[in-house]
Amino acid sequence: QVQLVESGGGLVQPGGSLRLSCAASGRTFSSYAMGWFRQAPGMEREFVAAISRSSSTTAYADSVRGRFTIFRDNAKNTIYLQMNSLKPEDTATYYCAAARSTLLPRRTRDVGSWGQGTQVTVSS
Numbered sequence: 001q002v003q004l005v006e007s008g009g010g011l012v013q014p015g016g017s018l019r020l021s022c023a024a025s026g027r028t029f030s031s032y033a034m035g036w037f038r039q040a041p042g043m044e045r046e047f048v049a050a051i052s053r054s055s056s057t058t059a060y061a062d063s064v065r066g067r068f069t070i071f072r073d074n075a076k077n078t079i080y081l082q083m084n085s086l087k088p089e090d091t092a093t094y095y096c097a098a099a100r101s102t103l104l105p106r107r108t109r110d111v112g113s114w115g116q117g118t119q120v121t122v123s124s
Contacts, residue, residue, distance in 0.1 A: 001113045004096045009118030020081040022096030030074040033099040036081045038092035050104035086122045093117040
């Protein structure tokens with residue numbers, strides 16, 4: 001399994017931007033499709049975005065498409081989530097995820113490894 005550590009969360013005003021990072025351990029990082037999920041208090045963990053091993057394919061939840069961008073740097077064993085035009089409803093703990101297979105992780109059962117999470121709060 002791959003070990004994942006997120007960073008970059010914080011407090012931001014509505015309309016602002018944040019960039020989350022997820023650093024992975026191990027020399028097989030480029031063999032994993034990766035993703036981001038989020039979980040708000042009292043809610044189920046939900047899919048946000050995913051990216052294929054070579055970055056050739058990405059997928060987004062309807063709620064973030066056009067505002068968030070997922071990308072990765074395999075040389076640095078890191079994936080990122082650039083979040084623009086943030087809204088209060090984006091407030092949640094954001095989790096980095098490595099897929100169980102080569103398919104994009106769009107459901108929690110598609111995930112083999114989770115990071116510890118990073119808090120994002122959008123509030124004025």
